[in-house]
Amino acid sequence: MGQSPKGDTYNDNGIGTVLINGPTEFGKGSFDNPKKIKWTTQPTKMCQEGDLLICVRGATTGRTNIASFEACIGRGTSAIRAKDERSQKYINYYLNCYKNKILGIAFGAMFPNLNSDQLNDFEIAFPDIDKQEDVISEINSQILVIDGLSVMKTESQKKINQILADVWGVEFVEQENILVADEQEN
Template structure:
């Protein structure tokens, strides 16, 4: 039987890799320090002692942030160590230590040994996260112990190739980081613009006059979605008219993934709950400040019983303006504060109708404000798409470079 293994490669426990590569256990090429929580009475938020990392509370995109400190440190990590969550639903999340920290029992520090490149190890651990998660499958409280972590097998090239691989992947990481920073900057600018434009603190050239304040019920019709008895999961079909639920309410519009659908018969039966372009749909339970503006492509879709639908009188209000108004934090806080329910926050039509909204005296000014904010959203979205392309590129490169399919040396 002819072998499908290319010349210069070999079959190993981790798959086909180059002849000169080795399969090693994570514990052979790195020192693994399992965290240990210090005494509870040593915790403080006054920066006394050394910062404590419990994970994932302190984890960010790359480096941890300081939230609490301990005066009785137990296990310490060093600058450059890989920090890995090893307990609970966040198992597998990673950060990189940018200084020395005390690590609690929910975190392990992984430190490259001599003849192992730290950056290469970081990418290999990222690549091994799926293996780590498999080790926790079936557990009601996922966690991974030190022995299991040390026994994870990875493919290891000679040091010069490790360094070349790490350099290539680090270059892509740098591009992703730069885009993340730019996206965050643009988001901050947009938040500042919303605070100015949606409150009247800053008026656009050519506009004047006193802003109006009205209760939502004075300028809109508010309707609750169908009762549970009107629509069941058994009514869903593979191809039909989509139903929007709480999970589909995004900041910039409806999320078009995993939408339940109903047949034409049920669509006609539930026609009273059909949406129109420029409606706004609100979560009725749970995250009651979540809402989305309905666009033309969602015209005719249905909304679920867990939502409230707002249909505006466009003589007074431009729908996109009000959508932005509802997405500013002060308005969100106001909505959360009037919700009812002890175990789960909820809204009803009367509560929403009594929410006061402020808007410029002319629809023309409202349109101008909405267009400025929409242009900012468009710019942010384009940057996010570019970042996501680089992320996909990085994943592809990791599959090629960390298995030796593509060689750099």
């Protein structure tokens, strides 16, 4: 579980250690990497590169990212690390699959919150390492299929738009993907 450093140690200037307080720093997808937005000169709890980061406070409880760098984690975030490095991806996929079960154990009148006991008591089915690697391989291949289908969908939509533009006698102008300031990588 994370622990927030004192507020007067925060900065936006890249001085000190990257601080991941919660969803503000998270990328959009479950397996995306967090963004470097804030730093602290007095880090408290740390995550390591490759750790599964999970939001543990409020409406974003259960949201995950994968740490792509060592960072200080604040009280809205927890880091989950496998004892055996080979099992980390398996844990990442497993917990993502059972996100609703995790939310079911969270407490909170208005918004769910997870504490360290709840996370520590959450049972993960651990088959032998060969089976874990088989599961990881299958999921990775399915992700590649999904990514390929996404590209095909985008290309098909472009073709449809071009055909419609030709039929209507207008010039087709392809839209650019524009990142909003808070979506850009730092």
